[in-house]
Structures are given as C-alpha cells and as structure tokens.
Amino acid sequence: MGSFAYVAPKSVAEVTGLLSEIAGSGSRAQIMAGGTDVLVQLKTVDRSARTLVDIKGLPETARLEIGESETYIGAAIPSAVLNENADLTALFPGLTEAADLIGSTQIQGRASIGGNLCNSSPAGDSIPALIANGAVCVIAGTGGERVLPVEDFVTGVGRNALADDEFLLGLKIPNPGPRTGDAYLRFIPRTEMDIAVAGCGVRLDLDEQGICTAARVGIGAVAPTALLVPKAAEALIGTAVDDAALAAAADACSEAASPISDKRGTVAFRRKIIGVLMKRAGAIARDRAAARS
C-alpha cells in the first residue's frame, strides 16, 4: 500500500481546519469514510503519499434523520445500515436498492452513498438514484456550510465540486408525497457484483387520476458524469406514464447519453440499453407511486 498518515477528527471544524492546513502545506489530504474505494486505490492505482482524514466519527456524517419534509443521510453511513432501516427503504425504495447493488455484503458493511458520490465514478450506482430523488449535498468548508444539487456535484471522471478545504457532510432528500414513487435499475452482464454498463433512476409524482405531475430522471455510466435528463421528465409529465410516454422518455435518455465503448459495452449498446432501463424503471416508479396512496 502507498504511504500515508491517518487522522480521525471528532468535529467538523477540526476536519476543515486540517484540510486547509494540509492543502496550505502543499501536501495531499484524502477524505475517507468506509474506505472501500480509497483503500483499493491506495493499494493499486494511486500510491502517492497523503493524509487520510477519517470522517466516520463525526455526528454529522453518521446521522440518519427522517424529518417531516426531508430526509438527511450522513455521508459516512454504510449502505447496509440504510437497507436495514425499514422506514427509509419504504420511503426511497429506488435509492436504497441502488445502494444495495454496490458490492458484496462485506463491502456494504462499510461503503456509503456519500463515498460513492465523492468517488465520482461515471458508473456509481447511487448517483442517478440520488439525482432522480432531487438530493442535495450538504458540504462543509472553513467558511461554513453550503448546499449543491447532486447533479452539479460531479464535474468529471473522478472529479467533483469539493474545494481543498471542503468535504461532504451528508445528503438532504425531499420526502415523497402521497403518490410519489422512485426506482433505479442498472444493466450488468451478470446478476451480482459488477459495475454498471448503464443505470437509470426515476422518481415521479402522480395526481389522483394517475397523471404524472412531476418527474426527475437520472442516468449513469453513459456519459463522463451521471446526468439529470429534463427532457425525459418532460416526456412523462402530463401523461399517465403509459407506454408511449415511457418510449418518449427512453428516446430522450438515449439522446442525452454520450457513452464510450469499453469491455463492458459499446456506444450503440449503451445508448439502446439506457432507453430500455428508462422504460422499466419508469414503470416501476409509476406502479410504486400508484400503490403508495
């Protein structure tokens, strides 16, 4: 493994102070939560020296709070903990299923959706599901806290909007309304333990007649970053989310995609499959919304 120092601060101010001190000295800090990406990178692709700043011990990164209108998920909470919370999985089945797709039981004992987001891979499964759910990042820095929509957080492959003195505290997600449903689906060539070839998250609201009044669609692994697809949402709003509307939303996703060809899939395949995932995830979100009331 690469050479590093390790610190586990106990307060937000201590973390931001350390981050700015390390950046000021010209050396490198790396935030760590569950470490399932960070430690693998340190063992393989990037062994350069740094200080690991473990943020698991902060109350703000470990807090899970289901409020009246929104839910706060601390950035360091392992996905296994999220999926054991029946209230959370009932509110956000699509998001928690996305978290449940990342890695094995062992990985999920440590890995967090905050870490998945900060790792900023194009294929991170939780990111399209967070985007679909309208999640907002709560970011701490030396100047205080700021918020940023998840779709604006990831800026490139492995890059994000965090400044040198900043780290992710948690995610705020608006709670579903009386007829809201979400879903996330990904395609992988096997049934488990793989990285998304394409992934699609959908959240939508229905009115009492079953007409879609609001929608958000996030797509992943088909562009340098996960994307919000407003045109796919527009194709659903005002419809009963029937086959024609789902097909139009699927076309919007295929159009928004700018994928690469690699060993997991070609450009043409990814463009096609992202549409198929949109249709299927959209239908699940619709049925969940209808079943909720």
Add this chain to the structure above:
Amino acid sequence: MSKVHVTTRVNGDPVEFLCTPEQTLVDVLRDTLDRTGTKEGCSTGDCGACSVLLNGRLVCACLVLAVESEGAEVTTIEGIATEEGLHPIQEKFLEHAALQCGICTPGFIVATKALLDKHPEPDEETIRYWLAGNLCRCTGYDKIIRAVQDAATTLAHEA
C-alpha cells in the same frame, strides 16, 4: 513512520498492539496477533477470504485499517467455535464436504454466521446473494449452499 497504539477486542479478549497507519486489520490479525485463521486472498475486497465481524458487521479485513479497530469488537474465525466444540456451521461444512483447499472457508463460515444471525431461515437466493462476496474456486458453491441450509435447519431446531 511512527507506530500507533491500538486497544481493541478480538473474540472477546482485550488486545493491544502497535501498528503503522498503512497496516490493515488482516495484516495485524495474522502477523502481529498470530490469529492466522483469517486468510488474505485478493487484498482488494473482492474475494471475501478475510471476512471478519467488526462491531458485529461483516466486513473485509483487508479494507479496514488496523487503526480503525480502536475501541471495536472484532470477531474472527477463531471466535466461532466454542469450548464445547465446533459451531454447527463448521460441522455442516465438514459434513457436506463444502471445502477443498480451505483458503476461502474461514471467510465463508464467518459470513454464514453473520447471515444466520440476521436471517435464521434464508432461502437459497438469499444465501447466494449474501455469500456473493465470498469466492471459492474449488467447490462450485453447491456444497457450500447445502451446508449453509443444513446449518440453518440445525440452528433453528436448537433455538
């Protein structure tokens, strides 16, 4: 690099050790504490050979820094059997010949313990998904699944 002093518990015993920040929990378990039952396979969290329980939660010890075990409760394969004898999960792995070379076995048994503590009567699909992070290149898995099913039945009768 200066060493860090860590106080933890391994299989119920208070343990203290010195480690560098770079040492993983599996490094310290095997090389410092002589608990060599935990095996290291891939070192990148893919194979599950190093599975241990950290505060009751199943994790890969190769992706836990030893310093992170400060104040924690660690359970390894050495903590599964009791003074009375092997744990029923271990008995069933032997009975069903659910192992050949044995490198993956401690990880499978620890992972199975975590599974059956949480889901005492898992169906086959639940077992296969739960154990998807434990790789075995000898058995083809079927014997392992049978052993886990039989252990679940045995433990349910004992309860």
